[in-house]
Amino acid sequence: MRPLSLALLGLCLFLVPFLLLRSHSFITIHDNLDTEIGSPYLLNKFRVVFDYRPAAVIPSIMNGLPRNALRSGLNPTVWLFGAFSPWAAYLVNQALVRLLGLLGMWALLRRRWLPGPRRRGLAAGLALAWATLPIYSIYGLTVLGQPALLLAVLRLREGRGRWWDWLLVASFPVWSFFVFVGPFLGGAMAGLALYDAWHGQRAAALRVGAATALLGLVYVVVEWPLFYSLLVAQQFVSHRVEHDLLRTVPRGLGAGLRSATNFLVLGQYHSSQFFRGAMALAVLAALAWAPGGWRAAARRLAPWLLGMVAVAVFCGFVLQGVALVQHRLPLLHAFNLTRLGFLLPLASFGVLALSLRLLPPRRHVAAGLLVAAQLAIGLLMNAEWTNNLRELAGRPKKHQPNYAAYVAKPLFDSIKTYLSKRTGGPPSSYRVGCLGFAPAVAQLNDFYTLDSNQNSYPLSYKHQFRPLIAGELAKDAALRTYFDAWANRCFFFSHELGRDFLVPATPVRTVQDWALDAAAFQHLGGRFIFSAARLAHPARSGLRFVADFTNPDAYWHIYVYEVAGPLR
Structure with a gap:
């Protein structure tokens, strides 16, 4: 069997646990199931995928979150959530992203980094290791699609590009996130064009410059609401303008x-967090065994390693610098410059591949072991994969619920049925708040929540929401800073539960003792509190106990409380 076929078979085996478990698969919770998965689901539910009008909103979030605060409707992930249930869309999206990532890395390795017939096996192993990294697949090809983009740009630079290379450049922005990698990839490509122009390679500079312009143009089309809001007419003032790095970023x-x-x-967990140990060992092996001696190997590897160190140092210190000028340069609130680190996973694989290339043929066993080590590291640090193996073995990790247990649809259907009888109306006729669990759970179950976890929402809503939780924030300085200086998680906090x-x-x-301003809650439209913790004295919060709900397959025990005062 050919090496690429073996790599594809390996990817299929990687996906088997997800296919067997289906809705009982473990899906990364932090900044994923508790945030990102609800967005494409609700865009499709309320039929506003392509509705970029200022008046378009998601009514079930924050009393009407502007549609343009969410991701672009041109993103294929959004289309998948329109075709499948949320858990199925997530798994299909993951399979497609990892497949395309494997093929892109294979092509880059075979044509650039590990050419030659004797290196097919190494290339296949590294491509599989790349495709199984612990990524946030909900971000599409933001990370795993970079090898294909790099190969296309290099081919265009050399004048050997074809129409499909231009298509690859134009396709990347469609299935990636501009705010994560767009500015940095565009900057790197523009820098390459300037380098070529400086060295008299005018044709190469023009081709790379054209590719850069194409990438930027498609990003503008795909992310039009973002660019329009930033550069033309701001639809709403984002809560991000109050992000205060002086209070949230460790200094020194x-x-x-x-x-x-x-x-x-x-690395950073959003961009793929995995130990770079295999890369380090490969560098040492190259320095020890490279035919030209360690000096020749060092000259080849030094630019890559120094570049990685420079990026890491920049990411480590940049927020401290931004904090000092944040009030004079408000546009910095729109972009997190540490996201330059999204380029480090590909760079680390580049160093690993180049080190393997420097090894003499007689060291093929060592090279194979290094590739196997990288594959093992990625798999063992992939929490979704390892937790699903535990699910299949009947030994799930405590406090790491699978999708079905986390979303708990039967449990929330029971709550929905009970409240429809109590209120005489559907979930759209009242608003709820969530305590002890992410509002995304309620949103995925079609409830309308006053709270949510959003990367951007109107600053005016943050100011409307704060009085509801002011009593709890007053009790805990850390929670107060968490909300006042950040507030992506616009949640109902309890100082006893913390975060x-x-x-x-x-x-x-x-x-x-939970300090809720029930009058402010009701004024904002709130009627019910769904709590994963029992309130010992709900009357002190202006609430009365309604009922509690359990289900053997659910992670939660939900206590429902209602505003005790008169309803408007």
């Missing part, structure tokens, strides 16, 4: 060095 040389080291050795948004059904957690 030590903090910066720790952050830089983390970026270099592990625990995974309060399980057992053991039962009890909140002794």
Whole structure:
């Protein structure tokens, strides 16, 4: 069997646990199931995928979250959520993203980094290792699609590009996130064009410049609401203008060095967090065994390694610098410059591949072991894959619920049926707040929540929401900073629960004293509080107990409370 076929078979085996478990698959919760998955689902539910009018909103979030605060309707992930149920769309999206990532890395390795017939096996192994990294697949090809883009740009630069290379450049923005990689990829490509122009390679510079312009143009089309809001007419003032890095970012040389080291050795979890140990061993092997001696190997590897170190140091310290000028340059609130780190996974594989290329043929066993080590590292650090193996073995990880247990549809259907009888109306006729669990759970079950986790929403809503939780924020300085200086999680906090948004059904957690401003809650349209923890004294919060709900297959035990005052 050919190496590429073996790699594809390996990817199929990687996906088997997801296919067997289906809705009982474990799906990354943090910034994923508790945030990102609800967005494409609701865009399709309310039929506003391509509705970019200022008046278009998602009514079930924050009393009407502007549609343009969410992702582009041109993103294929959104289309998948329109065709399948959320869990099925997520798994199909993951399979497609990883497949395209494998093929893109294979092509880059075979044509650039590991050419030659003797290196097919190494290329296949590295392509599989790339495709199975612990990524946020909900971000599409933001990370795994970079090899295909790089190969296309290099072919165009050399004048050997074909129409499909231009198509690859134009396709990348459609299935990636501009705010994560767009500015950095565009900057790198523009820098390459300037380098070629400086060295008299005018034709190459023009071709790379044209590719850069194409990439930017398609990003503008895909992310038109974002660019229109930033550069033409702001639809709403985002809560991000109150992000205060002076209060949220650790400062000092030590903090910066720790952050830089983390970026270099592990990476940032959104961009793929995996130990760079195989890369380091490969570099050492190249320095020890390269036919031209360690000096020749060092000259080949130094630019890559120095570039990685420079990026890591930049990411480790940049937020400290931005904090000092944040009020004079408000546009910096729109982009997190540490996202330059999204380029480090590909760079680390580049160093690994180049090191393997420097090894003499007689070291093929060592090269194979290094590829196997990288594959093992990625798999073992892929929480979705390892947790699903535990699910299949009947030993799920505690407090890491699978999709079905987390979303708990039968449980929330029971709540919905009960409240429809109590209120005489559907979920759209009342608003709820969530305590001890992410509002995305309620949103995926078609409830209308006043709280949510959003990367951007109107600043005016943040100011309307704060009085509801002001009593709890006053009790806890850390929570107060978390909300006032950040507030992506516009949640109903409890100082007793802290930032625990995974309060399980057992053991039962009890909140002794919860300070909710019930009048402000009701004024904002709120009627019910869904709590994963029991409130010992709901009357102190202006609430009355309604009922509690359990289900053997659900992660949650939900206590429902209602505003005790008169309803408007």
